[in-house]
Amino acid sequence: MKVRVAGRLRDYKTVWMERGRVRMIDQRLLPERFRIHTARTVGEVAKAIREMVVRGAPAIGAAAAYGMALGALARDNVMKDAALLLRTRPTAHDLSYAVREMERAIRSGWDPVAAAQKYARNLEAVCLEIGRQGEPLLEGGSTVLTHCNAGALATVDHGTALAPIRRAHRRKKRLFVYVDETRPRLQGAKLTAWELKQEGIDYAIISDSAAGYYLLQGKVDCVLVGADRITSSGDFANKVGTYPLAVLAKENGVPFYVAAPRSTFDFTIDHWKQIPIEERDPLEVLKIEDRRIAPVGAEARNPAFDVTPGRYVTKFVTERGLFSPKQVHGLASVKP
């Protein structure tokens, strides 16, 4: 992605490897500060994933692949490294997908760094293809609603949900994007708004709960989000707040699209109840930017994701084309 740093336009990936270190854009600091975070060991990569220096299912997968490469360079126990990474965040399927791929590559005697780089480069190509597959769904002059960040920062580049939007914009389609701020961690207001601004795409940030008002008024032409884990029935997990959008879209006759690579699909399960949902620190709800917003001692709950039954999805947008929820199981036999 193009990033303007100190007045100069430079090209960045969300996560990459150089000179035996894993480097990543520190997403906790955006949009105020653009800083590159460095991890020197698999433990430091695991910490970066856990603390959300890097987040977004596909980006977590790429970071984990690089983490496995660091471990292999240090002659770590492969199973131990895999277990360490798998413990960081439970919901994103790309994490286990990437770790398994790297385990296989390392055991097969591949160069671990080359294998991780291949994983990341393939993900970039996959996201470009998701952009190509999804772009025809977006009509010129239309308004898209998105949630959280499923952009370049959630992948290695280009994004999942933002890939068709970027492509449509580059092909001179005029779009307007409503960006849910996405409490508690505000990835919409902080990351998606930042990406759209860099790209010159028109948008407005809204409170998550304002999305319904625009849908009821007929001001949204489609909803387009990413995913963290998709089951073989089309039930899926994504950032908390996705399920309400899916229900509101259906209620108002608005198409609801989910953009994700093959690596986000978990064909071992077929119901949302089987998806592990991460419950994060209630302080993420009780504080905003270290400032307390609720009474001292207040109780809070903080599920990081929610689940949406497949019946609410119009189409899954993948690098292999568009799939209705009922067609998803067919993707299982397609080679990634």
Add this chain to the structure above:
Amino acid sequence: MKVRVAGRLRDYKTVWMERGRVRMIDQRLLPERFRIHTARTVGEVAKAIREMVVRGAPAIGAAAAYGMALGALARDNVMKDAALLLRTRPTAHDLSYAVREMERAIRSGWDPVAAAQKYARNLEAVCLEIGRQGEPLLEGGSTVLTHCNAGALATVDHGTALAPIRRAHRRKKRLFVYVDETRPRLQGAKLTAWELKQEGIDYAIISDSAAGYYLLQGKVDCVLVGADRITSSGDFANKVGTYPLAVLAKENGVPFYVAAPRSTFDFTIDHWKQIPIEERDPLEVLKIEDRRIAPVGAEARNPAFDVTPGRYVTKFVTERGLFSPKQVHGLASVKP
């Protein structure tokens, strides 16, 4: 309401009049600080409403009634005072209701202070009655979801949506309340959590967008909210984020209740499109507590309310009993 101030339990109203001044709990400072704000003129009352020192449709009505009384004491032009107050916030119907009532009282030669006090005391009695009418809807051991603050702080005392909850709690029914934090101004996290904590009622604050996740899992037994304006068809406006809850409740077979006094009903209109929706400063979305959360120069939209078609409402809970949306028009002929 009982408030613990400096270790002592004292009884407070949200807004009242003493020695020719209007006094009100400053709701911008809660829960961190408990401070009483003083308005000496109708202009100062209008400013307090506009800046949300006092908020919540019924409380705005009571504050406006006291404002009209201050104006009458100062021998202001009654029509000018009325116009000044009516301009403060467009959505709450109680505002115009209270101003009209006071205009009539002043023109009829009533003591303006006594008339305003009667308005406020009547509202207190009405809220107690809403509590009595609504309490049977809440089963012991059940979980209620609420949005924004429709508590004592949104009225003069007791609340609208919180009145049945308070009454059930005092009658030893065990309840659990999910409190939507209610972005952008966080009245749920700040005010409702504060009220429930003072009262000793179990609750947890959640991000607004997490409500759907609990509804889908069957963990919510009913949704109970207040209202800012209700039309004769049952379409109504309330804090932005109410409409998504209504749709999600219906989708999951959960009853959706709206508690409001007769003064919130506007029988001159019958469709949500006729309700004026206040659009507030985008900075309320772009900043939280004076801290910027989005890129500099970012765009945002900030509708303060949304609208919900009557068909999503199970019952309106009023001081005159429970009404289905189709029965609402019958309330028009009932004397307040």
